[in-house]
Amino acid sequence: MTTEHPIERTNFIRNIIKEDLKNNKHKEIITRFPPEPNGFLHIGHAKAICLNFSLAKEFNGTCHLRFDDTNPNNECDSYAKAIEEDITWLGFSWGKHLHHTSSYFNNLYQLAVKLIKDGKAYIDDLSAEEMREHRGTLKLPGKNSPSRDRDIEESLTIFNEMYAGKTKEGAYTLRAKIDMAASNINMRDPVIFRSLHTSHHQAGDSWFIYPMYDFAHAISDAIEGITHSLCTLEFQDHRPLYNWFVENCAMEHAPRQIEFSRLNLNYTITSKRKLKQLIDNNIVAGWDDPRLPTISGLRRRGYTPQSIRQFCETIGISKQDSIIDVGILEDSLRNDLNITAQRRMAVLNPIKVIITNFTQDVENLTVSNHPQQAELGTRTLAFTKNIWIEKDDFLEEPIAKFHRLSPGKEVRLMNAYVIKCNDVIKDSSGEITELHCTYDPDTLGGKKPKDGRKIKGTIHWVSLDHAINAEVRLYDRLFLTENPAADEDILANINKDSLQIISNAKLEASLDNTSAEQTFQFNRLGYYCSDLHDHSSDHPVFNRCTSLRQTWK
Numbered sequence: 148m149t150t151e152h153p154i155e156r157t158n159f160i161r162n163i164i165k166e167d168l169k170n171n172k173h174k175e176i177i178t179r180f181p182p183e184p185n186g187f188l189h190i191g192h193a194k195a196i197c198l199n200f201s202l203a204k205e206f207n208g209t210c211h212l213r214f215d216d217t218n219p220n221n222e223c224d225s226y227a228k229a230i231e232e233d234i235t236w237l238g239f240s241w242g243k244h245l246h247h248t249s250s251y252f253n254n255l256y257q258l259a260v261k262l263i264k265d266g267k268a269y270i271d272d273l274s275a276e277e278m279r280e281h282r283g284t285l286k287l288p289g290k291n292s293p294s295r296d297r298d299i300e301e302s303l304t305i306f307n308e309m310y311a312g313k314t315k316e317g318a319y320t321l322r323a324k325i326d327m328a329a330s331n332i333n334m335r336d337p338v339i340f341r342s343l344h345t346s347h348h349q350a351g352d353s354w355f356i357y358p359m360y361d362f363a364h365a366i367s368d369a370i371e372g373i374t375h376s377l378c379t380l381e382f383q384d385h386r387p388l389y390n391w392f393v394e395n396c397a398m399e400h401a402p403r404q405i406e407f408s409r410l411n412l413n414y415t416i417t418s419k420r421k422l423k424q425l426i427d428n429n430i431v432a433g434w435d436d437p438r439l440p441t442i443s444g445l446r447r448r449g450y451t452p453q454s455i456r457q458f459c460e461t462i463g464i465s466k467q468d469s470i471i472d473v474g475i476l477e478d479s480l481r482n483d484l485n486i487t488a489q490r491r492m493a494v495l496n497p498i499k500v501i502i503t504n505f506t507q508d509v510e511n512l513t514v515s516n517h518p519q520q521a522e523l524g525t526r527t528l529a530f531t532k533n534i535w536i537e538k539d540d541f542l543e544e545p546i547a548k549f550h551r552l553s554p555g556k557e558v559r560l561m562n563a564y565v566i567k568c569n570d571v572i573k574d575s576s577g578e579i580t581e582l583h584c585t586y587d588p589d590t591l592g593g594k595k596p597k598d599g600r601k602i603k604g605t606i607h608w609v610s611l612d613h614a615i616n617a618e619v620r621l622y623d624r625l626f627l628t629e630n631p632a633a634d635e636d637i638l639a640n641i642n643k644d645s646l647q648i649i650s651n652a653k654l655e656a657s658l659d660n661t662s663a664e665q666t667f668q669f670n671r672l673g674y675y676c677s678d679l680h681d682h683s684s685d686h687p688v689f690n691r692c693t694s695l696r697q698t699w700k
Contacts, residue, residue: 158464160198160405164206164375173374176208180234180241181248181364183215184227184348186419187434187441190455190476191410193237197459198407199377200239211371212241216249217363219347227348229434233442238452248363249349251370255358256310258366258396259321259339263302267395268339269295270302270309271322278320281327282335288328289335295324309342312355316344323362325391333388337361365389369398376402379409380468410462411470413629415440421637430641431625435679437690438625438645448622449666449676449692454483470630477693484666484674484692489516489523492561492655493669493689494609495619497535499581502566505532509612512592514562526657530563533611535653540606541582543571550604552582559605561670565590607670614653617687619675621647652689660684666692 167173178199182188188196203210212234216222234241262268271294273281283289306321308314321340329335339362346352365388368376376389383406393401416422417440425431425439434441437448445455458479462471510530516523536552545553552558557567570583589597596602628640658667666676674692681688 158407159466160375160377160407160464161202161205163405164202167374168206175374176203176206177211177372177374178203178208178377179211179213179368179371179373181213181215181367182230183218183221184223184230185218185221186226186423187229187443188233189417189419189422189442190412190415190440190445191417192233193442193455194410194459194462195377195379196234196237196239197456198464200234202375202377208374209244210239210241211244211246211373213246213248213367213371214349215360215364215367216247216347216349217358217360219343219345219357222348224348229443233446236446236452237442237455246367246371247349248358248367249347251363251367252350252354252358254370255363255366256340256356259358259362260303260306261397262323262339262395263299263306263321265395266299266324268302268321268323269297270305271295271297271320271336271338272318273320275317278338282332283327285332289332291327292322292336295327295336306340306356309340309356312344314342316342318342321356323391325388331384331387333361333385334391337388361385361388362392365392365402366396366398368402369393369396369400372400373402376404378404378406380406380466381409382406406466407464408466408468411468412440412473412476413470414473414624414626414631416626416632416637418632421632424637425625428638430638437620437622446664447679447690449484449674449690450480451483451487451666454480457483473624474697477697480693481674481695484668486520488666488668488674490518490670491658491667492528492607492609493617493619493658493672493675494535494537494607494614494653495649495672496538497609497651497653498538498541498579499611500534500536500566500608501581501583502532502534502586503569503583504585505530507532509610512562528562528655528657529610529613531610531612534560534608535611535614536582536606536608541568541579543579551606552584552604557587557600557602559590559593559602560586561605561607562592563608564588565596565602607672609653609655611653613656615656615659615687617652617654617658617689618681619649619652620678620688620690621649622691623647654687654689658687661687668695671695 180199200210271292273292281290320338322336325334327335338359340356343357386404389404435443435447458476512528512530513525514528540551542553552568554568559565564586566584566586568584572581574580623645625645626640627642631640661677663677663682664679669675673694675689678688
């Protein structure tokens with residue numbers, strides 16, 4: 148007899164870490180997540196968050212949160228706060244390891260001085276356009292700047308003047324002296340520091356020079372003792388430069404940069420610049436609009452931390468770029484909510500039904516909160532003479548295989564009785580205003596009719612006398628094309644029906660005191676959550692998280 152063992156999910160990064168620990172290359176694993184506070188995090192960042200924090204936890208290590216705040220023109224504290232909230236909501240903690248690249252500005256400045264003194268950096272006065280012209284192409288080598296052989300003392304003097312704010316903004320840059328003929332364009336004397344007379348949201352007005360990303364990132368990793376610097380594939384060509392900075396600045400610790408494929412979803416964009424374009428053009432209401440793939444938008448939509456973490460685990464880690472079907476993300480949410488979300492009744496497009504032979508004021512029905520989760524308990528549902536049903540659940544002239552309500556036909560009310568439509572009442576314009584039905588009192592809770600007749604359909608309903616009015620927002624995919632990022636004009640393929648607002652939905656009474664960010668399955672309709680910001684007892688607002696099954700065409 149053999150014993151089955153669960154298959155361990157792994158990836159090439161996990162295998163590298165295991166090998167490093169086995170060979171005693173590291174005593175402790177230290178990873179980091181280094182976002183720039185210039186916007187909200189999105190689902191692609193969630194993949195990096197889950198990877199870095201989960202690996203650190205798995206190997207009893209540490210994951211740092213470090214804000215890459217080297218570009219003060221686009222950064223602010225509110226973005227940093229939103230990033231911290233997103234990571235915490237996802238279920239991860241950086242503990243005492245919250246860092247800022249700006250905290251290392253003096254270290255970076257001193258190391259830049261060292262590179263100048265070592266003859267490995269120089270002050271350049273080429274303009275940005277002239278620098279591009281000198282850089283060359285993938286096929287042609289670059290040309291040395293006329294400033295490349297500037298005297299070391301002169302470079303030091305100008306650099307210190309830049310540091311003191313005595314030079315005109317943009318007049319000079321500090322460049323690494325590497326190789327303008329290098330096949331890797333990133334090695335062609337990259338800029339290390341530029342002058343920028345802008346206040347910094349962390350450092351205030353004390354700096355007039357700011358480090359460039361490649362330099363700051365590598366040195367910050369080394370300062371913090373990061374063992375495995377995980378980044379997406381677009382930084383693969385930057386790795387030689389990363390290593391050059393660490394080596395030539397004589398850092399005591401040398402991190403290892405490892406690249407993995409970024410997360411690309413169809414029908415979605417994750418570029419911060421393009422997301423901001425949608426916001427600035429009022430296509431969406433803000434960074435946390437439920438149609439955006441931002442973590443805060445997904446949260447407001449009704450996604451759970453568990454569903455996002457499971458999605459990231461499902462798609463895995465590789466070195467091969469690909470486009471993931473957004474339906475996989477939606478399925479992760481369905482799988483989670485199918486287990487955790489309690490069931491409720493809601494009617495979005497109501498039509499009135501009068502049960503003419505029901506004589507009680509109200510009958511209180513005890514119904515399960517979840518058909519497969521008995522531990523979630525029961526609730527009381529009011530059944531009355533007047534109820535609401537969905538307009539789509541009635542056809543005056545039924546089509547083939549329509550197993551819902553129609554004249555002379557019967558249908559079962561979920562958790563209640565079988566009813567039969569006897570009369571259709573219309574107004575002067577011919578619009579149906581109400582249906583008159585009778586109920587079979589012997590069919591409560593799924594009981595079959597005594598005469599053995601078969602009831603093929605079941606529909607949901609809400610007591611008219613006890614229903615609460617609510618606003619329901621039906622969210623759908625924001626783009627009509629599978630790869631919207633491929634189009635220069637992303638606004639050309641907006642799905643104009645990505646948001647439909649139902650202002651007078653009818654919900655069962657148990658939803659009256661729902662707090663914000665609670666999720667339910669509205670029977671037969673889908674999964675819905677109370678809006679994080681707009682929901683209140685006076686004005687209930689529910690967002691559709693996702694449908695019960697994949698319906699996108």
